[in-house]
Amino acid sequence: KEEAKADDSFSVLVFVPGVAAGSPPYETMVAGANEFAQDKENVSVKVYEAGFNQAQWEQQLTSLVATGEYDVVLSTNPSLPEICERVGEKFPDQKFIITDAYAEGNDQMRTYLYNQYEQSLYLGYLAGLVTASDMEFANENLKIGFIASQEYPLLNNHILPGFLDGARLVNKDIELDFRVIGNWFDANKASDLASSMIDGGVDIFAVIAGGAAQGVFKTVTQKGAYVVFHDKNEYSAAPGYVVGSGSMEQKKLVMEILSDVVNGTVEYGKATVVGLEEGYIGFHFEDPLYVSSLPQDIRDEFASFMERLRNGSISYTLPVL
Amino acid sequence: MNKKIECYNPVIYMLRSMVGLIFIVFVSLVALVGFSYYLSETPDKTIYYFFNGPFLSLYDFGNMINMAVPLIIGGLGISLAFRSGSMNIGGEGQLYFGALIATLTVIALEPLGRAGAVIAIFVAMMSSGILAGISGVLRYRWNTNVLITSFLISNAVVLIVNYLITGPFDDPLTNLFSTQPIPETAELSYILPPSNLNTSLIVAVAAVFIIHALMYRSRTGFELRMYGDNPRFAKYAGVNVMYYQIMPMFVSGAMYALAGSLSIFGTYHATIKDFSSGMGWNALAVALIARYRPFAVIPAALFFAYIESGARSAMLYSDVTFELSSIVQATVFFLVSSVTLQRLGLKKRRI
Amino acid sequence: MDTVSSLIFSAVTIMTPLLLAATGGLYTELTGMLNIGIEGLMLLGAFSSVVSLHFTHNIVLAILIGTGSSMLLAAVIASITLYLKANVFITGLAANLFASGITTVLSFHIFANKGVVTFPELPQMPVLFERGTEAVPVLGPLLFGHTFFTYLSFILLFLSYVVLYRTPFGFRLRATGLYPKSLISVGLSPKRYQFIAFLISGFFSAVAGAMLSVNLGAFVPNITAGKGWVALVVIFLGQKRPVGLLIASFIFGISEAFSNYAQGIWHIPSDFILAIPYIFTLVAIVFYSIYDYNRQKVE
């Protein structure tokens, strides 16, 4: 390992705090890094999946950083900054770039926080439009659903409130039925939950549940209900039933960051919130399945809402995380 | 003639008993090599790190030993429980619960300093002991199956501890799901910096002697083994049935709590959500591999930690992911407890 | 459907894989082997059956391949446990570990995807006797409108009852667990019955796993999510008797269905609600043992 590095060679550690497969933010981070490195001879990427046990992340990251092989560590997750800070104390030369997290003032670290409140807000708005509509599977109840794998601060403080706030912009009587699966893979339980929620009057779901989301897709196709999806284009998971897909431009962000890193233009110590306006979250309007699964009036109304949100004519306060 | 015709020579016996172990390692190696060539683009690197990884740096080496510590302690408790016929499979919950109790107590007792830590461990051991003891009481009172009650209680407790960690006792200063850190005075000191190996190792080694003495050098241990071998006989011999249905459960629960609290005090310094996931089962596996013999628990736990850290090294320094390590671990597991293989070299000789 | 009906209906859906796996596990349990590996057997079955369904488009063939691969793994557990005299607990844990590793590896090599593999072209599992569900109160949701797997689980349970309690094979199998020397003394081999029991358990677990994945039309890593363990609980709660399994799996099913339902109405932390099935089952098992204890005392 001691072989001298060529001067311009550059190595990136992509530290996945979990498992990439099935998680859109992680998958796109890996994809972004790989794509960035693809056509560059001198850039090498090592992807490390640290598994679900958060208690062991720090030790693993320490081992990795200790090799001294990596010019920069790239990761994503709100809890990473504190881990990186501790690891960084032992290795003062190590740089970290973390997305989906917010931490200012440590000059080994650069963070970007996606505005998940905002994404949830417009997905919630769309859900509100659907539940109040007279679409085929929409009922007269003003009830929207949210199925999550687990509760965590970002979910509780940004995503859920955003989703409900968005829906209530359509009709302030809308209620949210929120349920938890308990893990990231029990698709059958997700399906049972969705089924129970549909029986309870829910006609549109948001779901953040990793692989278990499959269960929700299956149930909505069977029992008739709709889904809006965060972060990723999932129209084809249940065509006609997935009526909206948000986007999180993790890949784009990662590639931009990496090129900043290579160019040496990263402003370490800084933290940025990136949202609709900056173009790092958005919505998959262009998919034909989107067009075919929603009636024109809803799409129009939603598009205008998005426009207003983007240009700031709809204001909101970002809750504390 | 009806007499012993050959004396047993301990050295030859030991050499012969190695044969099986070598065979097991060999088969696992074949599996490792096979899967490495299938899964890895740098199989030579993968294999190298799988075997040598834990010894390449003090950091990795220390962490490997440190990983063995809770396995030894938990494994000792389970050895005692299983040896007496108490099938406690609720270790996951008992360990996790114990760790949380220890953390909360030591934080509450911060002004007491070190004494607070000792009290906290004691309280944790009592709590998890009682948690496990419930299964023992149910068995004694109504003959309820311990295997199942301990499992169910543990599953429920894990969820409740999760709630406590993420809810009322969550540390608002961190984005990890974790309680507040324990006071620094309560932290155990490191033995082999920069690794996490800490003084809990001493406790583990001491525990081996204590549990060994308890099981093989005391009347309680004698009765306990008697009850485990044949409860009917033990009853006939006047052994106190209630005691040996409840005490081993209590002790194994308490030992799990000790393992959990020491992990917190020595390594994690706060109860982090899911920090213990798998430890309960692994300690159980260690006890089974050691065939419930306290001194064998140490090598079994080290072996376990070695495989685990070898796999981790391969993941860190090569391109494999944890699927490979779970397959290789599975191969080792399949074979490691085989009596036939262990006695391969001791095969009966024809006279 | 009203709440009670939909709870019952959903309980039956939840209990089906548990019942299937537990029925298979009953065979091993009755031969005196604690089959910790059910979880892994289910997982492998779930994977291989949905994948082969995807390639063959033939449900029979898919189930054959699915059950075949689980039975192979079961045969490995059994051979190592029985003939190499390994600890059944550890080989079971090993099987679980192995299944979770190998399914991911294979899925990566076949579909270049370690995560969810979906098979959108797979047909929906047809639902039988749909009209009955709402027509009859209580019994309707209990008996009608489920997929083929549910009826299969009932049929297999009944068949298992016959096999275990009404055939010479069953007598020998149970004798193996009760007192293996009784078989040896008449020139039969207990290991053979234990081996067969493992194969049967592999078969049933695979069917249970297949239900999870085929129903879903996708494979999700770890899709079994601990159901193999619950199946083991069901065996013990069901007192190792076929009817008991039926009741026990329903108890677990209804408590899980209730916990799913309760999430929507009670605003207590989700972890507490997720614990309901375990606590409920625990209470059931304790009550049963109290009942059993008192019954035995009377005699």
Next chain:
Amino acid sequence: MFPIVQMHSIVKVYPYTLLKANDHVDLTLNEREILSLAGENGAGKTTLMKILYGMEEFDEGMIEVDGKKVNISSPLDAARLGIGMVQQHVTLVDEFTVAQNVVLGKENTVHHLLYDERKNSSKVATLIEENHFSVEPDALVGSLSVGEKQQVEILKMLYRDVRVLILDEPTAVLTSQEIDALFSTLRSLQSKGVSIILITHKLHEILEISDRVAIMRQGAMIGTYETSLVDEQSIGRMMMGETAAVPAKILTSIDSDRIVLSVDHVSIERHNQKQPLLDDIHFDLFRGEILGCTGISGNGLGQLESVLLGELPISKGKIFYHDTILSSEHKRARTREIGLPFVPSDRLYTGSSLTAPVSENMIATSREKFFPPFGIRKRKIQAYTRQLISRYKIKSEPYQAIGTLSGGNIQKVILAREIEKVKDVIICCEPTWGLDASSASFIHEQIIKLRNSGIGVLLLSSNLDEIISLSDRLLIFSRGAVVARFGVGEVSTMTKESLGPFLLGKAVRVKRGKM
């Protein structure tokens, strides 16, 4: 006479203990003969027979059946060759009925598929009747007494049409009546062409039933003799070199103020059944006497044992040890907590812990002596065990797992253990089950010594010879009740034959007054 089985120069060394249990043993079994296999405890009889039945591998030698070399590596092979064996220790499933146990592996079926409950049961019933056994085909084996289980074990083999039948000490726990029935069965089998090997320690049985007797000693075959040419003394001498007569001091009176154990009108009522398991049993055991209890299996001795062991709660009555109440209504007796010396009839599962070493078994009921508050007196345990091993002539090492001992030697360990801890009372159930003649007489001697030193001995035994020669007073059980009582001086006048009617419940002799 055509030799049907020939075992040539069999050598068996047990692995791990490396003990040569069979040392170049030759054995020939002729067609239609009854061959007795005799030898002291641990001589290697069971081992030799297990080899023939395929339950143990052997290291050297050869087995021929019908003059052809055969390979018997499992009981399945043996069964194919028509060899069946009744094990020394029962191998029955407690949860199954008698019929289910008997037909196991050779069940009658409906359409080759389903187990035919009715047919199996009736076939077994016929078999029971033909052989004059007393068990019920539909009774659960778990509820049977040891003697009844032994019957089932024999039935199991009779049910399989075997050409060669091996019986390993089948008579040890049967009463004379049952033994007579068994012997007539064996003779009729013999006349049907079956060849039989019978292991027994009762020398008169050898003379009574067998054509030839093979004698083993310390793993080797001493020789095989025509029975007509030998007598009990010569067999005994060949087996172990010496025999001892039992000196019995006859009691003339009993000091009736010194009650140690008192069973006061104890009954056990069966759920839903009229006939109680125990029917108003009452007796006192005095110091310095041997109180014998006997009965045909299934008549209440086993129940009495279970009650005294504290396994069965009683429904009426009380049991006292001196003035302490051991048991009262609906309670289990506390004999075990108090630790009264007790030799249980089930030596394998109640009396010992098979996987534990002999030394641990030896101290199991007197643990307190060997464990100070902290620690263990290892040396003392070793010394104590060695001492008892040599005193009771037990063939074993202290560290050997007791399960690897021969049946008789296990029994001796239990006897040694219990006799050594006696204070003022001992309860012995089938104490000499499976002991060879000299060991049995040694034990009898010990029991008499205990009696003479003022200890109360309660002796539950189905061995009438033993009962008659040892008991000072005697109770006979039939259908759960005491049907006859014989006082001091009366027992010695009884013979096996004269006890017969009482045993069968055809005569009753209950003395009024204190007994």
